[in-house]
Amino acid sequence: MNTINQIIAITLMNLRNIPSRFGASLVIIVGIAGVVTVLVALLAMAKGFEATLKGTGQPDRAIVMRSGSTSEMTSGVSASHGRIIETKPGLADSNNGALAAGELYVIADIRKRANNSEANMPMRGVQPNSFLIRDEVKIVAGRNFEFGRFEMIAGVKAADQFHGIDVGSTVSIRGADWKLVGLFESNGSIHESEVWVDHAVLVSNLKRGNGYSSMVVRLLSPLDLDVFRQSLGDDPQLEVSVVRETKYYSEQSTGITSLITQFGYGVSIIMAIGAVFGALNTMYSAVSTRSVEIATLRALGFGPTPVVISVMVEALALSIIGGLIGGLIAWTLFNGYTASTMSNSTFSQVSFSFSVTGELLLRGIVWSCMLGLIGGLFPSVAAARQPVTAALRGL
Amino acid sequence: MKYSGLIWSALYRKPIRSVLTLLSIFVAFLLFGLLQSVSFAFSQGANFSGVNRLIVSPKYSIIDSIPLNYTNQIRGIPGIEKIAHQQWFGGIFRDNRSFFPRWAVSKDYLEIYTEFMLPQDQLDAFLTTRTGAVVGRSIAEQYQLKIGDKIPIIPDIWPNKDNGPWEFDLVGIFDAKKDSVGDGIMFINYVFFEEYSLFGEGGAGNIIVQISDPDAAARIASEIDTMFANSSDETKTTSEKVYNQMFAKQMGDIGFIMTSILSAVFFTILLLTGNTMAQAVRERIPELAILKTIGFSNLSMLFIVLAESVFISLLGGLPGLGVARMMMPGLGESVSFLSGLEMTPEIFIQGVTLALLLGIIVGLPSAIRAMRLNIVDALRDS
Numbered sequence: 102m103n104t105i106n107q108i109i110a111i112t113l114m115n116l117r118n119i120p121s122r123f124g125a126s127l128v129i130i131v132g133i134a135g136v137v138t139v140l141v142a143l144l145a146m147a148k149g150f151e152a153t154l155k156g157t158g159q160p161d162r163a164i165v166m167r168s169g170s171t172s173e174m175t176s177g178v179s180a181s182h183g184r185i186i187e188t189k190p191g192l193a194d195s196n197n198g199a200l201a202a203g204e205l206y207v208i209a210d211i212r213k214r215a216n217n218s219e220a221n222m223p224m225r226g227v228q229p230n231s232f233l234i235r236d237e238v239k240i241v242a243g244r245n246f247e248f249g250r251f252e253m254i255a256g257v258k259a260a261d262q263f264h265g266i267d268v269g270s271t272v273s274i275r276g277a278d279w280k281l282v283g284l285f286e287s288n289g290s291i292h293e294s295e296v297w298v299d300h301a302v303l304v305s306n307l308k309r310g311n312g313y314s315s316m317v318v319r320l321l322s323p324l325d326l327d328v329f330r331q332s333l334g335d336d337p338q339l340e341v342s343v344v345r346e347t348k349y350y351s352e353q354s355t356g357i358t359s360l361i362t363q364f365g366y367g368v369s370i371i372m373a374i375g376a377v378f379g380a381l382n383t384m385y386s387a388v389s390t391r392s393v394e395i396a397t398l399r400a401l402g403f404g405p406t407p408v409v410i411s412v413m414v415e416a417l418a419l420s421i422i423g424g425l426i427g428g429l430i431a432w433t434l435f436n437g438y439t440a441s442t443m444s445n446s447t448f449s450q451v452s453f454s455f456s457v458t459g460e461l462l463l464r465g466i467v468w469s470c471m472l473g474l475i476g477g478l479f480p481s482v483a484a485a486r487q488p489v490t491a492a493l494r495g496l
Numbered sequence: 497m498k499y500s501g502l503i504w505s506a507l508y509r510k511p512i513r514s515v516l517t518l519l520s521i522f523v524a525f526l527l528f529g530l531l532q533s534v535s536f537a538f539s540q541g542a543n544f545s546g547v548n549r550l551i552v553s554p555k556y557s558i559i560d561s562i563p564l565n566y567t568n569q570i571r572g573i574p575g576i577e578k579i580a581h582q583q584w585f586g587g588i589f590r591d592n593r594s595f596f597p598r599w600a601v602s603k604d605y606l607e608i609y610t611e612f613m614l615p616q617d618q619l620d621a622f623l624t625t626r627t628g629a630v631v632g633r634s635i636a637e638q639y640q641l642k643i644g645d646k647i648p649i650i651p652d653i654w655p656n657k658d659n660g661p662w663e664f665d666l667v668g669i670f671d672a673k674k675d676s677v678g679d680g681i682m683f684i685n686y687v688f689f690e691e692y693s694l695f696g697e698g699g700a701g702n703i704i705v706q707i708s709d710p711d712a713a714a715r716i717a718s719e720i721d722t723m724f725a726n727s728s729d730e731t732k733t734t735s736e737k738v739y740n741q742m743f744a745k746q747m748g749d750i751g752f753i754m755t756s757i758l759s760a761v762f763f764t765i766l767l768l769t770g771n772t773m774a775q776a777v778r779e780r781i782p783e784l785a786i787l788k789t790i791g792f793s794n795l796s797m798l799f800i801v802l803a804e805s806v807f808i809s810l811l812g813g814l815p816g817l818g819v820a821r822m823m824m825p826g827l828g829e830s831v832s833f834l835s836g837l838e839m840t841p842e843i844f845i846q847g848v849t850l851a852l853l854l855g856i857i858v859g860l861p862s863a864i865r866a867m868r869l870n871i872v873d874a875l876r877d878s
Contacts, residue, residue: 207557275560
């Protein structure tokens with residue numbers, strides 16, 4: 102009980118006179134706030150990218166591509182194979198036959214608003230069934246395009262990102278003038294970074310036969326993928342493979358997500374080392390300026406443990422303040438911040454929003470606690486170990 | 497340096513603090529070196545551009561191709577020395593994670609890209625072996641490939657006539673010249689690629705033109721584009737540097753965000769370190785007064801204090817930059833689009849300048865104070 106009382110007494114005394122050592126204490130707070138800001142911001146970037154791609158996939162949808170292809174960009178399925186694929190079992194039905202749509206995924210060089218430099222804008226040639234299969238797509242401005250016409254609709258993020266992607270404007274691609282007639286949302290999925298047009302019109306413009314990149318299908322239920330896959334495999338005419346949409350998009354996200362995550366951790370660790378040095382410095386000087394005070398306490402009968410703990414608590418308190426500030430900065434500046442990059446599997450531009458989740462904030466606070474503990478440990482031991490008489494003589 | 501003893505003793509005064517300060521500066525400049533180089537790579541493209549090379553690309557997108565007979569027409573333009581073409585081959589080697597670029601290239605490609613250095617006998621083997629392939633040394637080491645090995649590639653864009661995996665014979669391993677793109681690439685023969693590809697005529701992804709006079713680049717580029725304007729396959733010709741920059745810019749915001757967050761933080765670390773360093777000088781005011789008492793002039797006081805902070809700053813900063821520089825190749829290898837990443841001399845000089853500035857800015861207020869120090873007041877305060 103006595104020890105606890107001592108701990109409380111010394112700790113409170115330390116914390117109360119932090120304001121008088123404000124300048125030095127700021128070093129810990131700012132240093133750790135910096136680490137936490139960077140860590141949370143970079144992880145939020147990775148998280149946002151991952152969420153955009155993973156949010157696109159639905160377990161009851163699947164993508165049929167040429168065997169060997171890992172992305173729509175490198176795949177090709179002929180229209181005649183498409184007609185065979187539609188007849189396979191396991192697919193959901195609608196009024197106009199099985200819920201399958203051949204889509205052509207291409208890119209076009211369009212200038213970005215941000216840097217006026219040309220970037221790969223993804224264009225998806227879709228069929229009427231595409232809208233039934235991807236029923237999360239909602240027109241939010243203007244109207245849908247009419248099949249058979251050189252009209253296009255753009256995802257809201259594509260419109261934000263590229264020059265001239267505005268409702269009512271005309272976009273000139275490969276010698277054809279496309280009228281942009283509407284904008285759509287799709288629950289924040291990757292399709293919002295795309296421009297959609299009629300598949301038939303797109304192939305006529307591309308002059309490359311009437312094939313597809315891939316077919317997207319809606320399964321009767323998520324459990325029907327195996328039936329569908331089996332029947333595709335059994336058909337000797339087909340050289341295709343099918344992948345569940347959730348898996349397709351989560352595989353596409355792994356490369357960049359892990360790159361950003363690794364980069365984030367790498368840089369944060371280096372910075373954390375720097376911040377710990379700063380914290381150690383501060384705590385050592387806090388301890389050394391108080392050496393007489395600590396020695397006096399020891400002479401009065403306070404044990405070494407309360408001294409150690411009080412210094413640790415001080416370091417910890419300062420770092421948690423730093424961690425909270427860092428988390429707050431990351432959240433205010435970056436939550437919902439929209440950025441774009443080039444996907445490494447389709448080479449096309451993907452827009453995504455940073456997502457600063459509670460879990461990431463918590464991770465930031467945990468980091469700040471660890472840094473505070475490390476920063477406080479050695480100085481606190483040094484404080485408790487210094488010989489009382491020598492310290493008092495320093496008076 | 498007759499004052500070096502004084503500076504050392506100032507550092508030894510509180511060794512723990514000095515070491516910690518040095519390490520913080522070290523870390524800050526390590527970060528600076530890494531991030532400036534990465535940011536440079538993002539904004540400029542890998543440091544890999546022959547001033548005398550033009551890249552002809554399809555006008556509307558990288559997914560289109562250029563008809564091969566364009567090379568013959570382009571050859572007629574005066575000022576062109578060599579011409580080659582390449583097509584993205586892609587495919588999957590071993591598994592999806594073993595990614596490195598694979599290009600089908602024409603015979604004269606390696607004559608233009610002399611930065612890929614291949615022993616003559618291996619070059620001859622590549623040019624004469626239909627199924628030949630060459631890879632960079634880093635790829636050969638990473639996947640333990642040696643000359644004579646078969647390299648199977650599962651096609652993605654380009655199925656072959658047998659609808660199976662492509663198989664290549666490794667006939668050469670090249671090194672990339674220093675200061676070039678890095679060697680994480682594989683080349684195969686365009687002729688074999690075209691013969692065995694299911695679609696036959698693959699066209700070219702790019703035509704590469706080597707010109708004799710870099711100053712004529714703009715004229716030749718516009719002549720090429722005019723030649724094919726209004727055809728069904730229009731072209732877009734740029735210098736290789738611009739081409740690489742456009743590609744790098746597509747990585748876009750990620751590079752920008754990373755570097756801007758981190759440079760803000762870099763300056764925060766410096767600010768904090770500067771604070772500690774200034775504090776170290778303040779504590780020594782009485783000692784400085786004693787130095788003055790025993791006859792040090794005002795100017796030498798200014799010099800001693802400044803020299804001390806500049807010294808600490810360089811002592812921490814230079815190794816930081818050095819370690820960052822040593823980490824570059826590893827970083828470049830682990831991230832495919834950063835291959836060939838390196839710290840340019842400009843970045844190194846920026847870093848050194850920054851270290852000097854840090855030393856001066858942090859030291860100057862204390863140095864001026866030391867210079868103006870009134871001996872009597874200073875001694876009385878102690």
